[in-house]
Structures are given as structure tokens and as C-alpha cells.
Amino acid sequence: MTIINYKHPNEHIFIVASRPKPGDKVALGACTCGYETRIYEDIGDKCPKCNSKIHNILTSQTRTNGLSHVSGFEITKEKAIINYRKIELTYIQDSEDYKNDSLTINEIKTDFVIEYETDKKGQKKFKPKMIITEGNQQEVKKLLKSSVEYQYAKENTEITAYSTLKRVSGNQNNLPSIIWSLHNKYKYSYDAIQKGFLNGYYSEISSLKEWNELIKSLNDKEIEALKYVYDMDNSGYTYSSSYNYILREFCGLRKKYKDEQKLLDFVKVKNFIHKDSNKLEQVIPLNLSSYNTDIAELIYDYGFKLEEIIELFAHAERQAFNLTNKFNEFMKGCKIYKTINIEIDKKPRELAIYLAKMTAINNLISFYGNKKFSIKDEDITYNFILQNSILPVKTVYENFGFKGLDVLLVNHHTNNYVAYGLWINEEFRTNAPELVAFTDKFANSYNSDLKDGFLPKAILTIDGKLIEDKDEIKELLIDTAKNKLLNKGETTC
Numbered sequence: 001m002t003i004i005n006y007k008h009p010n011e012h013i014f015i016v017a018s019r020p021k022p023g024d025k026v027a028l029g030a031c032t033c034g035y036e037t038r039i040y041e042d043i044g045d046k047c048p049k050c051n052s053k054i055h056n057i058l059t060s061q062t063r064t065n066g067l068s069h070v071s072g073f074e075i076t077k078e079k080a081i082i083n084y085r086k087i088e089l090t091y092i093q094d095s096e097d098y099k100n101d102s103l104t105i106n107e108i109k110t111d112f113v114i115e116y117e118t119d120k121k122g123q124k125k126f127k128p129k130m131i132i133t134e135g136n137q138q139e140v141k142k143l144l145k146s147s148v149e150y151q152y153a154k155e156n157t158e159i160t161a162y163s164t165l166k167r168v169s170g171n172q173n174n175l176p177s178i179i180w181s182l183h184n185k186y187k188y189s190y191d192a193i194q195k196g197f198l199n200g201y202y203s204e205i206s207s208l209k210e211w212n213e214l215i216k217s218l219n220d221k222e223i224e225a226l227k228y229v230y231d232m233d234n235s236g237y238t239y240s241s242s243y244n245y246i247l248r249e250f251c252g253l254r255k256k257y258k259d260e261q262k263l264l265d266f267v268k269v270k271n272f273i274h275k276d277s278n279k280l281e282q283v284i285p286l287n288l289s290s291y292n293t294d295i296a297e298l299i300y301d302y303g304f305k306l307e308e309i310i311e312l313f314a315h316a317e318r319q320a321f322n323l324t325n326k327f328n329e330f331m332k333g334c335k336i337y338k339t340i341n342i343e344i345d346k347k348p349r350e351l352a353i354y355l356a357k358m359t360a361i362n363n364l365i366s367f368y369g370n371k372k373f374s375i376k377d378e379d380i381t382y383n384f385i386l387q388n389s390i391l392p393v394k395t396v397y398e399n400f401g402f403k404g405l406d407v408l409l410v411n412h413h414t415n416n417y418v419a420y421g422l423w424i425n426e427e428f429r430t431n432a433p434e435l436v437a438f439t440d441k442f443a444n445s446y447n448s449d450l451k452d453g454f455l456p457k458a459i460l461t462i463d464g465k466l467i468e469d470k471d472e473i474k475e476l477l478i479d480t481a482k483n484k485l486l487n488k489g490e491t492t493c
Contacts, residue, residue, distance in 0.1 A: 003076060004164065006074075007071075008071040008161065012033040012050050013052070014029065014031040014032075014047040014054050014055055015030050015089060015103070015105055016028065016054050016058070017057070017091045019059060019093065019098060019101070027043040028091075030103050030104065033047060055067070058091045058103070061091055062089065062090070067089070069084075070082060075168060075182075075198070077194055079116070079186070080112075081113050082112040082165070082182075085107055087105060089104075089106075090102075108132065110131070110132050113130070114183050115128065116190070129142060148179055168198060169181035184205060184208055189208040191216050192215040195223060197230055211247065221260035222254070222264075228268060229246060229253070229267055265300065269299050270292050273296055285324045295309065297331070297334075302338060303344070308346050333358025340390070340393060340398075341397070361393060361405065364419055365392075373450040382424075382482075384424060385425055386420035386421070386439065387421055391421050392421035395433060400464050404460075404464065408460070417457055420436070420438075422437040422456070435460065435477075437460075
């Protein structure tokens with residue numbers, strides 16, 4: 001199966017040498033098809049034998065005026081072949097008699113063949129080679145990096161072939177690096193190529209091995225999902241998306257959607273957004289090449305239909321609300337609401353107010369770092385930990401709904417308090433927070449250990465009671481810690 005191929009538009013190279021004389025013109029012609037001529041009149045603009053157009057007209061003596069380019073290539077799942085040719089020209093002018101001028105043309109072909117050969121035992125062995133042809137002479141050499149770099153480092157090729165090869169090989173800078181990139185890909189990621197993955201990753205050996213092992217480990221549905229990601233980032237054989245990007249993108253989605261069918265369904269939605277981005281951007285005013293993942297998440301993770309997303313932007317426009325500029329905040333809000341199990345309003349009555357509340361909740365859970373404090377009661381010291389996270393918000397909403405969230409938001413924003421989850425030290429992060437604690441601004445300092453005698457400014461209890469009296473707060477914390485230590489059970493807000 002051919003992945004991509006190319007043929008140079010000029011199969012043969014036709015060269016003419018000429019110098020004018022009074023009342024006469026010498027024209028010498030030579031073509032790689034074998035045609036040669038010496039006539040004393042204007043030669044036509046095409047080779048009479050193969051009909052190739054004149055490639056160049058030489059008017060001054062030269063011995064080194066050479067031409068070189070990739071004449072073709074074919075890349076399949078099994079092998080890669082790059083055809084390269086170099087044309088050596090020699091035009092010698094006789095100083096005494098122009099009729100004795102001479103023109104010779106010599107073509108040297110090099111075929112770079114990167115393939116596996118099957119031995120007598122039926123086993124495939126990697127056997128890359130160079131086939132050099134000059135006239136009737138042919139030589140087969142082992143393909144070595146040193147030979148390629150030494151002999152072809154300064155060689156040029158025509159822009160169409162070169163740009164295509166760069167894309168396939170991974171944005172390499174010259175012909176030797178292109179050849180060696182393909183060499184490494186067939187040698188170290190052959191299994192990936194058999195699955196249709198040639199583009200989109202570098203030729204660095206460790207990366208190719210990692211890529212190949214990943215492909216080998218995937219089941220059919222995961223392979224299909226990876227192809228959607230791969231095709232989106234390599235559409236039109238673009239090379240801007242590297243192996244590392246594709247790997248990071250796919251592995252991130254694979255980690256998020258552990259079920260293969262869910263993974264496949266999501267990338268299908270994302271692929272649809274990607275392919276129809278030009279059309280969709282007329283009704284969804286976002287750069288969908290950058291936001292296709294977000295739109296896909298709205299559809300697949302947050303229950304939107306495409307029509308509902310379109311209507312949401314239209315709804316925002318009617319309210320004179322710039323949802324495009326606030327879209328990142330909206331996505332953060334959707335994520336928070338989903339985590340807390342708050343139903344997302346797909347058409348809020350007042351978008352500005354709705355988004356403001358989303359943002360306020362997001363600010364509520366901003367990470368300030370862990371804070372530690374202790375309370376001593378008689379001969380026992382009880383240790384506590386404060387931390388901002390989604391857990392206190394989730395816990396409050398599950399127990400008190402929006403009424404509880406309003407208490408959190410008012411104390412956090414209006415009263416300049418910071419809402420923390422409060423844990424008994426031994427149970428930190430293993431369970432939901434014991435209580436919700438409010439502290440003053442100073443608790444946002446970088447110091448993890450708070451001063452002796454520290455107490456939260458307020459405590460929100462499981463029954464929705466807000467305690468602000470210091471003695472009551474201290475007594476509640478000690479009792480909560482005692483119960484935890486004595487019962488070895490879970491105490492949640």
C-alpha cells in the first residue's frame with residue numbers, strides 16, 4: 001500500500017550549449033535520454049528524441065556546472081525508496097575554432113532503498129542500501145549514515161519534493177537528515193508504520209521505540225482513537241505537530257477516558273469539530289483549531305448538543321455579553337459544576353451573573369498551600385491541617401445546596417475570609433474534610449506552620465451552623481479530634 005509518492009515533472013534533462021559567431025551560431029545539444037546533436041543553426045526548444053524542454057542554455061565554458069534533485073520517491077508500509085540523480089555537465093570551448101566546441105552530459109542515479117528483506121528462513125531483516133547507477137555500471141552499497149552525510153550533504157533538490165519529504169520525515173533540514181529519519185522510522189517503529197502511523201513524530205531513536213511500543217500495546221478501539229488524533233494533527237501531511245504532541249494528547253485522553261469506547265466516542269466528536277471548523281466558526285465565534293477539545297468536552301462531558309452551544313453564543317450576543325472572551329472562565333466553571341454535581345444551565349437567564357458565580361466558586365478553591373496548626377488540651381496536642389480544594393465546596397453543596405454555597409461565598413469574598421477544608425492531621429486527604437474553616441487573609445501567607453494559639457475565624461458545621469466564638473471553636477475542634485482518635489471512624493462535614 002502506497003502512503004505517498006512523487007515523480008519529478010521532467011523525466012529527462014535537455015541541455016544546450018551555444019555561442020554566437022558573426023553570421024553563424026553553434027548549438028550543441030545533449031539529453032539524459034541519450035540524444036546528442038551538433039548543428040550550426042538554432043536548435044529547437046525541445047529534445048527531438050524525448051520531447052523534453054530545454055532545461056538550461058550554456059553560453060560560457062564550464063566543467064562543473066552540475067544539476068541534482070530528487071527525481072521521485074515512493075513510501076509504502078513495507079519500504080521507502082528515494083530516487084536521486086546528479087547531472088554532470090562539461091562544456092569546452094575551442095579558442096581557435098568554435099566548430100570544435102564540445103558538450104557532454106553524464107547522469108549518476110542513486111536509489112536510497114530502506115526496506116526489510118526476507119531471508120531463507122522466512123524472517124525479515126532490515127537491509128537498507130544505496131543503488132548507484134552510472135551508464136551501464138551499477139553498484140549496490142550498504143546504506144551508512146556517514147556515507148550519506150559525506151556524499152550528499154551539499155546536494156539540493158527541487159522544492160516540491162523536498163517540502164513533501166520534510167513533512168513525512170519530521171521537518172528535517174536537508175537530504176541526508178531526511179534519509180536517515182526515514183531509516184530510523186522503518187528500523188525502530190516498523191510496527192507503528194504497519195498500523196498507518198508514519199507522520200507526526202521525530203526520528204530520535206528513544207522516541208521512536210517508545211512510540212512503537214505504545215502502538216503495539218493498544219487494542220483495536222484504541223488504535224482507531226489514536227488515528228483520529230493522529231489524522232487531526234497530520235492532515236495534509238503537515239509536520240507542525242510532533243510525535244511528542246500527539247503522544248501527550250492521546251495519553252492524556254486515554255487517562256481521562258479509561259473506557260476504550262468512551263475514548264473513541266470523544267475523539268470522534270473532536271475530529272468532527274476539527275474537520276468542520278471553518279463552517280462552525282461562523283456560528284461559534286472561537287478559533288476552533290485551538291478550542292476543538294473544549295467544544296468536544298461541552299458535548300461529550302457536559303451534555304451539550306452542538307445546537308445548544310450555537311444557541312448559547314447567540315443567547316450571549318442578545319445579552320451583549322462577550323462569551324468569546326470569557327469562554328475559558330466558562331469552561332472552568334463547567335468543570336467545577338460537574339465535579340460538585342451542580343446541573344449546568346445551558347441557557348442562563350443572566351449570563352454575566354451566572355458566570356460571575358462560577359468564577360467566585362473557582363476563586364474559592366484556589367490553592368494556597370497546606371496550613372498546619374495545633375491545639376493543646378491538658379497534656380494532649382491535637383494537630384490540624386487546612387487546605388483549599390474542591391472538597392469543602394463539594395461537601396457543603398452536597399449537604400446544604402446553594403444555600404450553603406452562598407454562606408461560603410459571602411464569607412470568602414465579602415468578609416475577606418478564606419475557606420479551607422479542615423482535617424485532623426492523621427486523616428488528611430484520605431477522607432472528606434472534617435469541617436469547613438474560615439480564616440483571615442493572613443492565612444494565605446507562605447508559612448505552612450501557623451503561630452501558637454491560632455484558631456479559625458469561623459467554623460461551618462455539618463448541621464449548617466456557623467460558629468464564630470473562639471471558645472466554642474476551640475471546644476468543637478478538640479471534641480472532633482477526640483472522636484476521630486477514639487472511634488477511628490470518619491467524621492465528615
